[in-house]
Amino acid sequence: AQSVTQLDSQVPVFEEAPVELRCNYSSSVSVYLFWYVQYPNQGLQLLLKYLSGSTLVESINGFEAEFNKSQTSFHLRKPSVHISDTAEYFCAAYNQAGTALIFGKGTTLSVSS
Amino acid sequence: DAGITQSPRHKVTETGTPVTLRCHQTENHRYMYWYRQDPGHGLRLIHYSYGVKDTDKGEVSDGYSVSRSKTEDFLLTLESATSSQTSVYFCAIRADRGRAGELFFGEGSRLTVL
Numbered sequence: 001a002q003s004v005t006q007l008d009s010q011v012p013v014f015e016e017a018p019v020e021l022r023c024n025y026s027s028s029v030s031v032y033l034f035w036y037v038q039y040p041n042q043g044l045q046l047l048l049k050y051l052s053g054s055t056l057v058e059s060i061n062g063f064e065a066e067f068n069k070s071q072t073s074f075h076l077r078k079p080s081v082h083i084s085d086t087a088e089y090f091c092a093a094y095n096q097a098g099t100a101l102i103f104g105k106g107t108t109l110s111v112s113s
Numbered sequence: 114d115a116g117i118t119q120s121p122r123h124k125v126t127e128t129g130t131p132v133t134l135r136c137h138q139t140e141n142h143r144y145m146y147w148y149r150q151d152p153g154h155g156l157r158l159i160h161y162s163y164g165v166k167d168t169d170k171g172e173v174s175d176g177y178s179v180s181r182s183k184t185e186d187f188l189l190t191l192e193s194a195t196s197s198q199t200s201v202y203f204c205a206i207r208a209d210r211g212r213a214g215e216l217f218f219g220e221g222s223r224l225t226v227l
Binding site (some may be wrong): 009032034036042043044045046049051064090094099100101103104105106108 | 155161163171
């Protein structure tokens with residue numbers, strides 16, 4: 001079974017609409033969870049991460065994600081998206097040994113006006 | 114700037130030829146990784162290193178080898194390139210201090226095998 005599952009491969013939304021990108025993880029990975037963003041023709045950069053503590057984590061550009069242990073989920077949300085949020089988003093988790101980061105297949109967020 | 118560079122950034126080669134991609138870091142971090150990115154597959158781990166001469170396989174290691182003879186360089190070699198290895202290859206380093214657990218990525222190396 002896939003260790004990190006992103007449930008939507010593509011999410012099209014209109015500007016200023018809310019968005020949720022869904023991510024579930026399996027018991028084969030740790031609960032050190034990350035969201036990375038990749039803008040067109042660029043490398044990946046960290047958006048936010050959960051290591052411990054508060055289950056709600058926020059990024060500097062308005063995204064937030066909530067760690068839900070009972071649902072084994074780490075969904076990413078933003079209440080109002082901008083055109084500039086158009087990118088590919090990757091959910092990731094460390095393996096149980098804590099040596100390697102395992103990625104989901106990615107979700108392409110397309111924001112239109 | 115995480116101090117990570119990949120070379121070459123673009124390469125076109127023919128089936129059966131050897132190819133080496135280089136990842137160089139200036140931060141002296143212990144862990145380094147090679148991933149490949151393909152549409153519909155996300156990022157898949159090829160190999161990683163946790164120190165000089167210490168490496169381990171990832172999910173898609175067949176057809177690839179790596180070497181790390183010094184802390185700052187992590188080389189990925191395709192001994193005999195195949196068309197299925199056409200991909201974008203990303204190197205990453207893992208923060209040892211401060212931003213623990215976070216990976217910093219290079220800008221990628223686009224490899225086309227004809």
